[in-house]
Each structure stands twice: as C-alpha cells, then as structure tokens.
Amino acid sequence: MKEKKVTLKSLSHSLGISVSTISRVLNGLGEEYRISKETISLITTTANKLNYSPNNIAKGLRLKRSSTIGLIVPDITNTWFAHLALGIENQARKHNYNIFLCNSNDDIKVEKKSITLLKNWMVDGIIIAPIGIEAEHLIKASKTGTPLVLIDRFFEGVDLPYIVSNDFEGALEANQYLINNGHKRIACFQGLVDTSTNNQRLSGYKKALKTNKIPFDTELVTGSDFGFNSGYICAKKLLKNLAKTKVTAIFSMGNQITLGILKAFKEEGIKIPEDISLVTFDEQIYSDLLLTPLSTVSHMNENLGDLALKMLLDQIDMNDTKKPKNVILKSELIIRESVKNLMHKK
Amino acid sequence: MKEKKVTLKSLSHSLGISVSTISRVLNGLGEEYRISKETISLITTTANKLNYSPNNIAKGLRLKRSSTIGLIVPDITNTWFAHLALGIENQARKHNYNIFLCNSNDDIKVEKKSITLLKNWMVDGIIIAPIGIEAEHLIKASKTGTPLVLIDRFFEGVDLPYIVSNDFEGALEANQYLINNGHKRIACFQGLVDTSTNNQRLSGYKKALKTNKIPFDTELVTGSDFGFNSGYICAKKLLKNLAKTKVTAIFSMGNQITLGILKAFKEEGIKIPEDISLVTFDEQIYSDLLLTPLSTVSHMNENLGDLALKMLLDQIDMNDTKKPKNVILKSELIIRESVKNLMHKK
DNA sequence: ATCAATTGCGCAATCGTTTGTGCAATTAGA
DNA sequence: TCTAATTGCACAAACGATTGCGCAATTGAT
Known part of the structure; x- marks a missing residue:
C-alpha cells in the first residue's frame, strides 16, 4: 500500500548510476563535473517521472542550513502581525x-x-x-x-x-492633534509596559503635553497590555472616575485596546466624540466603518514583510x-470623526 | 568568536563516554540500559551545564519524523484562520x-x-x-x-x-430570518465558487427560498471569492441595478466580503438596515461595534484548534x-440591528 | 608505440542522531 | 577454581543528502 519514498539511493539502484552523479546532475552541476x-537527460527525465524531490531534512543536516526562516510574533490573530506574516511568507516562497x-503570546x-527550538531546526x-x-x-x-x-x-x-514604526512621531502627532482641538486632559491607554513600542508612544504622548505646557498626570496613564480586555477594563474604570479626572479624550496605543474601549462605551452608552474623543494607533480595514469612524495612526506598510525578509x-x-x-x-495620522473640537466653546 | 555547537559527539569527547551512552541517558533510557x-548524573549535569539540546534535523533524519505538523490556510490575515492557527499552535506546543x-492564497x-514541501520536511x-x-x-x-x-x-x-462548520444550517437559518422579516428579494454574495463552504451556504440559501416558495433567481447570486474586493465590486453593481432587481436584503458569505459591502454602501450613502438589510457569515469581535451592529452567523469556535490538533x-x-x-x-445566528422588518408595512 | 591529458563517473566521508548488537569486566553459583 | 550470569558500556550501521578526491578508460600528441 505505502509506496516507498523515492530517494537518491533508489534512483541510483534503478538507473545503475551512482548516487553522487545523480545528486550532482539534479543540482545542476552536471556540466561542471563533465557528466x-x-x-544527464536520462537522470533528469526519470527523476521527473518518478517524481523525485529531495528530503529537506537530510539536505539540512548535510548542508547545515535549512532554507527555512523562523518567524516569532506575539499574536498571529493581531491583524498587524498577520499581514506581516503573510508578506514574509509570500516573499519567502x-x-x-x-x-x-x-x-510567543507576549x-x-x-x-x-x-x-x-528554531536554532535546533537550523533555521537560516x-x-x-x-x-x-x-x-x-x-x-x-x-x-x-x-x-x-x-x-x-x-x-x-x-x-x-x-525595522520599526516611528512610534514616537506617531504618538506625538496624534496627541498634538487632540491638543489642537482643545483637549488638555488626555487619558493614555497603554500596551505592554517597557516594550520599545510602548515606551516610544508614551514618550510621544509626554512630549506633546510638554510642548503645549500641559502637566503630565501619571494617573491618566493606564493599561497593562495590547489586548482587548486591557482596553475594556481601563475604559470602565475611566468612566467611573470621569468627574474627578475630567478626561475629555483618549489616546489608545493599539487596535485591540480600542475595541475594548468601544465595547465598554457601547455598554455604558458613551458616545464618541460627543462624550469623549478618541485617537488610536493601528489603522484597520474597518476603522472607517465603525459607529464612529476613528481617527487613527496608520503604520501598516504593505511591503513590510518584503522589507524584513530582504533584510534577513x-x-x-x-x-x-x-x-x-x-x-x-x-x-500617518488619518483624521476622521472621533475627535470633538472643544475650541468653539470658548 | 562563534562558539561551537555542543553535540553528542562533543559531549562524548569532553566526558570520555561514548555517544550512544550519552544519547540513551538523555533520552531517559539510562536505567533500561543499566547505565x-x-x-547518568554526570551526563545529565554536564549536558545541562553546557546547555545541550539536540539537533532536530539530525533527529528527524534518523527517526523519520519531525515532531512538526504542517498547517495550510488560504489566508492568515483572515481572523478566522488566524484564530485557528493560534489555537493549533498553543495546543501543539x-x-x-x-x-x-x-x-495557499486560495x-x-x-x-x-x-x-x-511539507512532506519533504517529514511533517508528522x-x-x-x-x-x-x-x-x-x-x-x-x-x-x-x-x-x-x-x-x-x-x-x-x-x-x-x-472538521467543518454547519454551513448549510447556518445559511438556512440566516435566510429564514430574512424571510421572516418580510424579505423576498435576497441577494446572495458568495465566496470562492465550488468550494464546499460555498456550496453548502448556497444550498442553505436556496433551501430557505424553496421552503418559503420564493423563486430562485440566479441573477441575485454574485461574487467570486471571499475577499474584500469581491464584496465591494458586487455591492456597487447591486446598487446600480437596484430598481430593476428590487433587492431588499443581502446574505453575505464572509466577513471580508461584508466589509467590502459596507465600504461601498458608505461611499454611496446607503444605510443599513433602512435602505438594505444585511445578514453575514463570520462573527467578528467588532461586528457589534460597526455603524450598524450586524446580525451574523457565528461559527467561530474557541477550541477549534484543539479539536483539529487532537484529531490529527x-x-x-x-x-x-x-x-x-x-x-x-x-x-449560531446572532441577531442585531442590520435587518429591517418589512412586515409592519402592510 | 608510449606517455600525458582529458573524459566520465564512482568511492567514501560527513552532518548529528538513534539503536541493535557485542564484548570485557565483575559478580554469583557450584 | 571454573563456569555462568550479570553489569556497564562501546561499536558501528543507518537515515538521505552533498562533495573532495581518485581512478579507469578514452583521446591526443610525439
């Protein structure tokens, strides 16, 4: 029932030609070795006919490389990483x-x-x-x-x-935009603390405050990771303390966080931008189609995967x-309808 | 500069113990072979100290298996498949x-x-x-x-x-729901033709029509694949012919298709459900948060990945x-606000 | 006719594991 | 003391490919 795998050895057997010669021919070294x-044609045709294709594992062991590259992302369900993975994979092919x-699940x-693990697989x-x-x-x-x-x-x-996004500039621009619209009490919904992404975006947030002489209030920075729940929980908490904190706008550092916020707001009947304004990192294909079209910082790059692979x-x-x-x-800051202009109110 | 990789052989050298003994001990066969x-303790401690970890490629070659499984999906950026991949990967670990x-890009x-390729990698x-x-x-x-x-x-x-979803029942239920709300001219936005998913959902659509004695109109079925563009283009076309076709509702077979539809509708100023009703396959985390919360057929299953891996x-x-x-x-049909009830109008 | 150069290909080692078998040294049994 | 059983480990082949080297047979030069 089970057909035997066709190997160089089996080819060698059926052709009466040595394994080394066959290997050389199939690797295009026939000419060089004066076969x-x-x-040559005998070998190539029968190899094709028998559908030979080399065992990558044996090849890898001998060559000490595997024609394989490892990709580690925190969460493939995050569309940003999924797009990255797709780009890399297509290019790799x-x-x-x-x-x-x-x-890695962060x-x-x-x-x-x-x-x-990847090293033990001899990824290149x-x-x-x-x-x-x-x-x-x-x-x-x-x-x-x-x-x-x-x-x-x-x-x-x-x-x-x-290869990174200009998280600092992105955050700076987003918050400057909020400030330009009259917002002074801006809540910052952060992601995984101490990652460069988070640090850079936080710096951008602080910088925007500073250049506009708005005091930095550490209580306005909340959040533990880039997930939905982090956004949801912090949003609920925010609403509780709204009277005290007088927050008028949120700067969200990630799309999943933002979805959490929107969910919480929907449950509590909070309207964007009437009740609270919002600017978020991570443009999504649906950012435009939400109840309130969101103003977003887009740092998705079509050929990010190509770039990364090329670099590698x-x-x-x-x-x-x-x-x-x-x-x-x-x-790039994409401006839509999620920020209310407070300046008219003077 | 480059440290040499620690292998069984190098361990054998530094310990003065044969490769085979070391291999057996590290594989837990020490007792069995009366080492x-x-x-045993000498081997295990130095192996740990030197941070030995076996070369998977050599192992694979010898054992003719790789402790690896291949996963082929059409498009990892589709959240349904991304969730699947994540589940499988976590379980696999x-x-x-x-x-x-x-x-596979379809x-x-x-x-x-x-x-x-995967076979040449000896995936299990x-x-x-x-x-x-x-x-x-x-x-x-x-x-x-x-x-x-x-x-x-x-x-x-x-x-x-x-492992598949009950696409037929899902489509049947969705369309029955539309019909219950008085819709008779229902456009069907399909995905990749001749796939089982598409066939099953199409059958469900037809069945719903038939049991309600609504004639099947082949012109109402459009679309070429499960992508955004397919939905976008067909939606634009639909709007052009609205007077002629008298369509009052759309049954969309996929989330990406639906986003295309929403985009087109937004551009043309069409409101859901006031102007056209919509039911779509594929519940998304944001389905609830769109301009019009969508009624969806949910067939996402948390432990789908577990299930698939276990089966394998x-x-x-x-x-x-x-x-x-x-x-x-x-x-499961999740009912929200994207379907207008035409029955009141009588 | 003799020797060197060329042609055409095969031998065998190697990559890092696993595993069937073998063998010396020790212990036990009589 | 001699044989048999046990202990404790090593030898070497195998997995399927690549590659440096070598060697016989043919050809060409003198």
Missing part, C-alpha cells in the same frame, strides 16, 4: 524559503523556548517581534550564527538590526560583511 | 509539536507545492483548509503516510477526516487503527 549529455511560525519564556535566520524586555537570548542567538531581524520593537543600546536574506548571504541599516517606517 | 547512577505555516498550485501530519476544488494530491498524501485533517472545507465523496494526533498515534469521526460544528 555526459545522455546521462519566491526565494525558496519556508516559514516556521511561533506565537511571554518571554515562550519566546526563549522558540528561539532555541529569524524574524522576531520580540517581547522587548530582555535581549540576552537574542544577542546570543545572533552571535552564535543565526541572523536576526527585529520587527516592530527594538532594544535601545543593543546592536541588533531592526541580506544578512544570510553577505556573511557579516556589513551591518544592515535599520529602518524606521513613517506613520 | 550506572554516577554516569503542549504536545511538543511545532507548526510549519503555509498560506491558489491550488501553491497548495500542491506546499503539500510536497498536516492540517489543511483546502482550496476545495481538487483532492487528488491530498488523497495521495494521506495514502503515502502523512495523516491529514481537513478543516473548514471538505470533499463530498472523499474519505478524508474533516490521534491519527498519528493510532496508526490507522480506526477512522476518526468527522466533526460538524454548530453555528
């Missing part, structure tokens, strides 16, 4: 690479495990959106010969190539020749 | 399996390539949401020893284990002992 035309996918333990390189609070394992991986590209988050003072392949090919240039993607 | 306590991810050629099994129009390669893969689980789509008359692992472990039981997941 005769007839032998063109270069005959394949993708090993790992979700858990540093899982991330570490994934790294060693790793693209990772790191948790962001620890870099030792990444530095080590890079030093021991696994090219690395960080994406979305980076480490200050750590020399690993990265360069490292793989160039063998440490020169350092890759880090990339900081521009972000 | 002395001292040797618990069983010490890893995931090889492939996007392209049968890519799907076929992915299958051979494959979970696939197939394009759905051809099964030969899948049957062959299954016959040649790669356990397979189909998900989301199946093939009539083909004996491959599957059973096959892997049991070695053809018995056939797995196919699973048909229930769907």
